Amino acid sequence: SAVISQKPSRDICQRGTSLTIQCQVDSQVTMMFWYRQQPGQSLTLIATANQGSEATYESGFVIDKFPISRPNLTFSTLTVSNMSPEDSSIYLCSVRVPSGANVLTFGAGSRLTVL
Amino acid sequence: DQQVKQNSPSLSVQEGRISILNCDYTNSMFDYFLWYKKYPAEGPTFLISISSIKDKNEDGRFTVFLNKSAKHLSLHIVPSQPGDSAVYFCAASEGYGNKLVFGAGTILRVKS
Numbered sequence: 001s002a003v004i005s006q007k008p009s010r011d012i013c014q015r016g017t018s019l020t021i022q023c024q025v026d027s028q029v030t031m032m033f034w035y036r037q038q039p040g041q042s043l044t045l046i047a048t049a050n051q052g053s054e055a056t057y058e059s060g061f062v063i064d065k066f067p068i069s070r071p072n073l074t075f076s077t078l079t080v081s082n083m084s085p086e087d088s089s090i091y092l093c094s095v096r097v098p099s100g101a102n103v104l105t106f107g108a109g110s111r112l113t114v115l
Numbered sequence: 116d117q118q119v120k121q122n123s124p125s126l127s128v129q130e131g132r133i134s135i136l137n138c139d140y141t142n143s144m145f146d147y148f149l150w151y152k153k154y155p156a157e158g159p160t161f162l163i164s165i166s167s168i169k170d171k172n173e174d175g176r177f178t179v180f181l182n183k184s185a186k187h188l189s190l191h192i193v194p195s196q197p198g199d200s201a202v203y204f205c206a207a208s209e210g211y212g213n214k215l216v217f218g219a220g221t222i223l224r225v226k227s
Binding site: 109 | 117119124147149156157158159160161164204206208211212213214215216217218219220
């Protein structure tokens with residue numbers, strides 16, 4: 001299955017700033033998925049990033065807060081804008097495995113702490 | 116509204132015994148279910164899955180049971196090993212290829 005690299009692995013951010021998380025996949029994929037895991041909560045899908053088109057956002061998530069880029073078939077970025085302490089979470093990038101099953105492979109995640 | 120619930124935040128089991136992790140769901144349209152395992156500082160990794168046409172799927176020490184009428188699934192690990200200590204997430208999807216909805220996870224500790 002695909003190998004996913006995420007940067008940064010962790011960061012401490014100040015309230016009101018923005019941070020961009022990078023996701024690199026070692027193979028070409030059509031869709032990349034961005035998830036968030038708030039402390040003690042489930043993994044929640046933020047958006048699906050498609051190459052060549054705008055990302056599709058889930059209910060409760062908006063482009064102004066979580067802008068996403070998808071410049072090619074192996075790379076995507078997620079920006080967390082105007083951060084508040086409530087944005088302190090693990091952000092995970094994932095792709096579907098090519099076997100045909102509805103299985104996702106995840107990156108190691110980016111743990112953001114907002115002070 | 117949590118569609119997938121893992122009501123036990125944590126579970127502690129002795130090495131060699133059975134670990135049973137439970138998951139309940141509310142959406143009757145879910146027809147594909149998965150379990151993921153997550154170690155600290157790593158992303159979740161796929162463990163085992165089951166479709167709604169089955170009630171059991173086995174892979175080595177791991178077996179998933181699905182009770183559609185109760186909207187309940189469980190993961191059995193036999194025998195449990197210290198390396199199984201991790202967070203286990205249950206996930207479900209409505210239709211093949213559609214988005215996965217995750218539970219909040221259960222921390223499993225296997226004591227040696």
